Amino acid sequence: MLFGRMRCTAYDWIGEPAQNTPSQQAAARLVKDCVLRAPCDVQQLHPRDGNVHRLEAETACAFFDVLTPPYDASQGRGCTYYLPEGEHDGHVVLRVWEDDDVSVPGVRYRGRRVQLAWP
16 A cells, blocks of 8 residues: 555355356455455455455545566456346355456566565
8 A cells, every 4th residue: 555545355266256247246255354444465466366346435545566477468467347136155156257448457576586485
């Protein structure tokens, strides 16, 4: 967080995640629900842990997001948006949301090589 405050909720899929079609739904369990206030520690989301997430501003805010490797649909790393559809057996049901007006632009990182360590 650079400044301000936002709520972060993160989910893990239960079973296989929804596919990239609007009719697909999948169940997920809540793994994080917190309010981030600047300054705060680095928050990490991993490919299989807490990677389905929602960031919602509680005040005017800005954050710095580093995504590696970058989104690349041809490599199986597309950016998919989900909407909560309800609850079932104590879990949230998410469905794929598609909107042609939404895009996630990227900029090529030209800095030093980054070494990742997954827990």
